[in-house]
Amino acid sequence: MMTRRRLETVMPWAVVVGLFVLWELVCVALAVPDFVLPRPSVVFVAVVDYAGPLWQHASHTLFTTLVGFALAVAAGVLLGLAVGSSTLVYHGLYPVLIGFNAIPKVAIVPVLVVWFGIGTVPAILTAFLISFFPIAVNVATGLATLEPELEDVLRSLGASKRDILIKVGLPRSLPYFFASLKVAVTLAFVGSVIAETVASNEGIGYLMLQASSRFQIPLVFAGLLVIAAMGVVLYFAFAAVERRTTGWATRRTEFAGGG
Amino acid sequence: MHPFVELDRVRLAYGGGTLAVDGLSLSVAAGEFAAVVGPSGCGKSTLMKLVTGLMPPTSGGVIVDGHEVAGPLKIAGMAFQNPTLLPWRTTLGNLMLPLEIVQPHRARLRRERAAYDAQARALLASVGLAGFEGRFPWQLSGGMQQRASLCRALIHEPKLLMLDEPFGALDAFTREELWAVLQTVWMERRFTTILVTHDLREAVYLADTVFVMSSRPGRVVSRYEIDLPRPRTLETTFTPEFGRLVHALRDEISRVRQTAAEGTA
Numbered sequence: 001m002m003t004r005r006r007l008e009t010v011m012p013w014a015v016v017v018g019l020f021v022l023w024e025l026v027c028v029a030l031a032v033p034d035f036v037l038p039r040p041s042v043v044f045v046a047v048v049d050y051a052g053p054l055w056q057h058a059s060h061t062l063f064t065t066l067v068g069f070a071l072a073v074a075a076g077v078l079l080g081l082a083v084g085s086s087t088l089v090y091h092g093l094y095p096v097l098i099g100f101n102a103i104p105k106v107a108i109v110p111v112l113v114v115w116f117g118i119g120t121v122p123a124i125l126t127a128f129l130i131s132f133f134p135i136a137v138n139v140a141t142g143l144a145t146l147e148p149e150l151e152d153v154l155r156s157l158g159a160s161k162r163d164i165l166i167k168v169g170l171p172r173s174l175p176y177f178f179a180s181l182k183v184a185v186t187l188a189f190v191g192s193v194i195a196e197t198v199a200s201n202e203g204i205g206y207l208m209l210q211a212s213s214r215f216q217i218p219l220v221f222a223g224l225l226v227i228a229a230m231g232v233v234l235y236f237a238f239a240a241v242e243r244r245t246t247g248w249a250t251r252r253t254e255f256a257g258g259g
Numbered sequence: 260m261h262p263f264v265e266l267d268r269v270r271l272a273y274g275g276g277t278l279a280v281d282g283l284s285l286s287v288a289a290g291e292f293a294a295v296v297g298p299s300g301c302g303k304s305t306l307m308k309l310v311t312g313l314m315p316p317t318s319g320g321v322i323v324d325g326h327e328v329a330g331p332l333k334i335a336g337m338a339f340q341n342p343t344l345l346p347w348r349t350t351l352g353n354l355m356l357p358l359e360i361v362q363p364h365r366a367r368l369r370r371e372r373a374a375y376d377a378q379a380r381a382l383l384a385s386v387g388l389a390g391f392e393g394r395f396p397w398q399l400s401g402g403m404q405q406r407a408s409l410c411r412a413l414i415h416e417p418k419l420l421m422l423d424e425p426f427g428a429l430d431a432f433t434r435e436e437l438w439a440v441l442q443t444v445w446m447e448r449r450f451t452t453i454l455v456t457h458d459l460r461e462a463v464y465l466a467d468t469v470f471v472m473s474s475r476p477g478r479v480v481s482r483y484e485i486d487l488p489r490p491r492t493l494e495t496t497f498t499p500e501f502g503r504l505v506h507a508l509r510d511e512i513s514r515v516r517q518t519a520a521e522g523t524a
Contacts (some may be wrong), residue, residue, distance in 0.1 A: 149423075157415070158333030161361045166358065171347050199486040233265040247346045250393060 038218040041201025043044040043225060046218035057207040058226050061192055064120055064203065065234075068127025076132040076184070077177070085165060085171070090140070101133045106194050113199040123195035123203060128189035131184040138180035142173020175249035178242035186233045193227060262322075263289035263451045263483050264310055264419065269319035270306055278476035283319070285470055285479050290449040296459060296508060297514045302477030303455040304461075310453060311335045323429055324418060333361065333420045336450075340427040342404040344396040347386040350407050351392040354379040357415040364415055365502030382410050385447075386440050402433035406440065413444065420445075420453040426461065435493060438464050442490055459508045463501060464491055471511045474519030476495075489510035 020040040026032070027039040034042055047054065082089045083097075092120050112122035146169060158211055196205025204223050211219035264507040265288040271279045280302040295303055307316040309321055312328040317353060319327040336357070344353045358364040358375055382391060386406040396404055406424060426434040434509060442465060445452060456462055462469045468514060469483040487495055495501055 147341065147343050149337075149339040149341055152308070152311070152313055153337045153339075153343065153412075154356075154360065155313055156333070156335045156337050156421070157332045157357050157360045158331060158362075163360055167359065171345070174347075218312065246347070248397070 033219045035215055038221050041220045043221040045224040046216075047225065050219055050222060053207060054204070054222060054226055057202060057223075058230065059122075060202045060226075061123075061196065061204040062195075062230060063191075064123040064192040065127050065185070065188045066193060068124040069131055071124070071128040072132035072135060072184060072188060073181070075128070075179070076135025077105045079132070080173070080177075081143065081165075083136065084140035084143025085169065086155055086160070087128035090144075097133065097136065105191055106198065109195050109198045112195070118199045118201060120200070120202070122199055123148045123173050123192040126195035127191035130194075131188040134180045134183050135177065136188065138176040139173050143169045146172060146255040175242070175246040178238065178246055182235050182238040184241065185238055186231045189227065189231050189234070190228040260345075262286040263291070263324060264293075264453065265320075265322040266306075266309065267320040269309060269316045269321060271302075271314065272317045274464060280309070280478060280479045281476035283472075285482075287451060287468070288298070288450055290406060292445055292452045292454070292467045294454045294456060294462035294469045295472060296456060296462050296512065297477065298474050298512060299457070300475050301472040301515075302475060304423055305477070306472075306518060307337070307421050307453075307455060310419075311337065311421055312463060319350065319463070333418070333476030334417050335421055336415065336417035337421045337423070338405075338408045338412040338425045338426040342401075342408035344404055344407055344411070344436065346396050347410075349393050349395055350388065350399070351376070351379055353396065353407060353412050354383065354414050361415045379410070379414060383407070385444060386410055400440060402429055404435065405429060405437060409437075409441065411442075412446075413450070416448070416450075416475060418450055418472060420450050420452045422452065422456075424456055425454075427457065432465070433456075433462070437498075439490075443464060446489060459505050459512075460496060460501075462508070464496060465506045469508060471508065471515065473515050479513060483508065486487060 001187055010041055010240055024039050024041060027037060032039075038046075079093075079097075083093055084090070108129060112125050116122055116125070125178040143165075146164075150165060150168060154168065159167070192203065193205040196203035197209050200206045208220050211217075211223065264285075264495070265279050266283055269283040270281045271283075283306070284301070284452045285293075285295075295306060297303055298390065303447065305314070309316055310323065310328070310332075312321070312323075312330050315329070323332060323402075324334070324482070334388060344350075348356070355368070356370050359476055364375070381391070383406075385390060386409060388403060388406050389401065391399065391407075396407070399407065405428075409425065412422075426437050429437065438461060453461070454465060455492055466485055469485060470479045471481045471483070472478065474481045487498075487500060487504075
């Protein structure tokens with residue numbers, strides 16, 4: 001049992017290392033040139049060589065991502081509350097929200113540039129636009145799936161709508177909310193990198209675009225690696241927050257051995 | 260005796276015009292334990308909603324405690340087949356929920372926390388849940404969750420307890436155990452109780468009066484007085500008198516179902 005648990009902690013690292021080794025071997029075996037698909041060893045060298053600019057641009061991307069994400073949390077929660085607690089708002093807004101979510105956000109970036117110019121603002125807004133939807137939907141789902149019997153119990157006690165929302169609705173939607181945060185924060189990353197690639201003069205997306213136009217393919221991959229790493233870190237940061245705050249919602253499955 | 264709950268020729272039609280109940284009249288005295296049985300789909304759960312004011316009748320009158328019911332009751336405790344405990348609260352925390360909503364407890368709760376805590380612990384102890392106050396619902400068995408749910412329905416000392424198949428999902432042994440628990444609490448406090456159930460033995464074991472409802476649209480077709488001595492025990496269920504009552508109810512339900520089948524054919 002103990003060895004199995006240890007295996008579970010080692011596995012993700014083993015898989016990552018294994019993938020890099022495989023990648024390296026394939027590139028060497030097929031003699032793939034570095035300007036097509038650089039070997040991981042070359043990419044790592046690029047990471048070290050360009051550590052300064054990578055750090056600078058990555059921290060800018062992190063900044064735009066987190067600002068856009070924070071806006072998305074605020075708007076998503078408010079929207080989710082409105083949609084989840086009123087069937088009227090639900091029927092009115094849901095089709096619009098679905099339609100909006102179907103629009104590829106990359107198509108909106110040029111519009112944002114016209115409105116706000118090239119730079120940080122379009123990146124923040126793209127991150128926001130791409131990530132508020134899952135938050136709103138999850139909060140709304142948490143509120144809307146309240147057991148009717150429980151609502152009856154509370155109403156027969158004379159509970160107001162506000163009572164029900166505060167005592168039951170909000171705590172109940174917390175696991176949904178936190179589950180959506182992990183998804184939303186990685187989406188926010190996608191949003192800001194897209195915007196940086198299309199219209200910015202700063203950020204990791206911009207850096208990658210510049211590098212590819214100068215045929216510095218290893219640097220492009222170094223950028224991708226950094227983005228992936230940041231995404232993983234943020235995802236697990238929010239997963240940890242989720243476990244700490246709403247452990248009651250997942251304990252059941254832990255007891256069942258993950259089934 | 261003065262009726263505490265009185266339904267007078269109540270009719271309830273749902274949106275589509277389907278009649279859930281029609282001509283439903285019954286009266287339950289203060290402190291009485293009434294059970295309502297009937298074939299499935301006879302509007303038993305509708306009766307719950309009508310009495311607690313969660314649904315207004317299309318026509319007819321619902322009177323509880325001398326007042327015409329218009330809107331949710333505020334004095335009722337309810338428990339369902341599904342215990343619906345809040346998973347993020349401990350058993351004790353779940354019991355506190357009604358106190359956080361119902362006046363005057365709501366205003367007093369913060370100042371008199373210790374007294375309310377003691378009251379909740381005593382109630383839990385009376386249903387055999389002493390020592391489980393700090394457990395979360397998912398750490399309790401189904402029967403224990405149902406006991407806790409019953410306590411939650413009683414903590415604010417309601418004058419009216421409404422039970423909708425509260426023991427329906429439990430195994431036979433746990434169910435019989437909980438009959439005794441409920442009977443004990445009821446004999447101590449004598450709140451008016453309306454129990455909706457499919458289980459005829461349960462109805463005879465617990466109730467003073469059993470109402471039999473017809474198929475949809477539901478109405479009361481007969482009323483049985485159960486004058487078996489209390490406290491009733493498991494032994495009581497094996498007496499010929501008990502058997503005779505259950506048998507009579509069973510026959511009645513069969514008749515009701517048959518009439519319904521002929522009505523639709």
